[in-house]
Amino acid sequence: MKRILIAGVSGAIGRALTEHLLDQYPDCSIVGLCRVPEEVREEVAHTQRLHLISWDAWDETSLDQVVRRLQDIFSPKEGLDTVIYTAGLLHSESMQPEKRLEDVGRQNIERSFRVNAFGFLGLVQALVPWLTHREFKRVVAISAKVGSISDNGMGGWYAYRGAKAALNMFVRNLSIELRRRNRSVACIALHPGTTATPLSEPFQRSLAQLTVHSPRETATNLVKVISSLSEQDNGKFLSWDGAELPW
Secondary structure (H helix, E strand, O other): OOEEEEEOOOOHHHHHHHHHHHHHOOOOEEEEEEOOHHHHHOOOOOHHHEEEEEOOOOOOOHHHHHHHHHHHHOOOOOOOOEEEEOOOOOOEOOEOOOOOHHHOOHHHHHHHHHHHHHHHHHHHHHHHHHHOOOOOEEEEEEOOHHHOOOOOOOOOOHHHHHHHHHHHHHHHHHHHHHHHHOOOEEEEEEEOOOEOOOOOHHHHHHHOOOOOEOHHHHHHHHHHHHHOOOHHHOOOEEEOOOOEOOO
């Protein structure tokens, strides 16, 4: 992996992935997308190999700037070999996971779908010129096991579950279409495992019964899976340990 784009580098997992890749792959260069590049620039080492671009999954117009800036870093002819979408939204000051039907609100549903699902689809759409080469391509969407329809035995979390299920379908669709443009591709959904991040922080009581990884451990696990991908993995939903998950 030499030419990598990571969307959501300001998040805990995105930042840990960036640091791990820069450390373990000395020949790689990373384009990092996030809302506030200055915050990341101050905290991540090897910044000479990290190119930060302002981007907001909530704002479709920000993709225009990404495309313009990306052309100056990696030309479409040169292409990208790896795209990792780590942006995600479970809760905020004005938004919490729904415990029952009465908690569901249209605005929260739309917001969750925009960040967790549509942001990924729009980004890949914009990056098509960088993905149509004979070189093997990895397109990875960080999903969540709770987005599995067949694995859902508890209910609740309507916005997040629904958005991650939509993300999974987008991955499956793209795995078919991208392969028509480039036979050598692995487009997958990837469950990172339970990670100690601000996203999971409000649910400490529930997490007590689970194995919780640090962001650094999660990054190590995910890079191991991503680096071992092959064409045979195209269209799969994988877990952090490489196991295949049910859609």
